[in-house]
Amino acid sequence: MGRSPCCCHDAGVKKGPWTEEEDRALVEHIQRHGGHVGSWRNLPKAAGLNRCGKSCRLRWTNYLRPDIKRGNFTADEERLIIALHAELGNKWSTIATHLDGRTDNEIKNYWNTHIRKKLLRMGVDPVTHQRLPPDDVLGGAALAAAPGIPEALLSAAASLGGLNSVLIQAQALQLLLQAVGGGAAAAAGLMPSFSPAADNAMPPPMLNASSIVQNFQDQQMNLLAHANYRPADDYLSNLASFAVAEHDAVRQPNASSLAPAAALAPASSSFPQEVAAAADRRPVQGFSDLLSEAIEVPSMYSLEDEHFWKDMLAESNHLPL
């Protein structure tokens, strides 16, 4: 099957950014035909455009189509993209069919400029959705070469699987404290729970892991139902193990390289032993686990968007912000 010649190679066909006049001509032409395009190849001539048909199609589908949603991606959309990408890979057009008003190009760009970097900072391979070895995140030679960082911190970072992990935790903690409103009383209620001596204390209500998971799971259910997306069979059930994973990580602080949010979780005595035991039997590195691991770190959103935490905490506990 040979490659078909493209009109884009014709001399004199305009390339580059579209002008308002060109946009108007294209939109008016398509509207005149009831929103239908018979042949993209013939369209430029019919619409009086000195453009390649391919360029017209791209301009229409990625920018001019009336049902395109503009603006930033929501946290829900971001989670859905990550979930779909974990299952589908770089099938941007397929992923786009699950997000109303978003184009494959837009999703692809958003993935490459935002999500991909975010996953890398989390120590998650954006291609395989598997956790990267600590050395690949930021460790070893990179740590040794880091200038101006106290040796004690570097040592601690190395023991935790990389400087990135420590920075992520520090940032997450800072934003978490901001998220509770900065009130002294709230902070006072939060801080003791991070101390090993507070094992017997009840977790602060606003950080109740189970309610966050429940809320998160509800959001996923709504989102998936809305998007007509059928996840792998045990995907949602694995989301429920978020709380268990948190507890597990707290019991084993050195496992903090697994998930920053998990490492940050307040100690709680409310998890029964059998639940913890079940966590130990949890299968690892299956698709669903990778997916749940990627999603079970909601604090990562807060690294750049503190509203994520505020919203999640508010929705979980109906606290006034």
Next chain:
DNA sequence: AATCCCCCCAACCGCACCCGA
């Protein structure tokens, strides 16, 4: 204020696929 640098995203490129002749 000027310059540099980095990031984002619209648009391009070329291969793959579909389908009718």
Next chain:
DNA sequence: GTCGGGTGCGGTTGGGGGGAT
């Protein structure tokens, strides 16, 4: 079964904007 036109898709590019110096 083969060919070729047309379209879809994913990777890549480069110009513009904004922040840093």
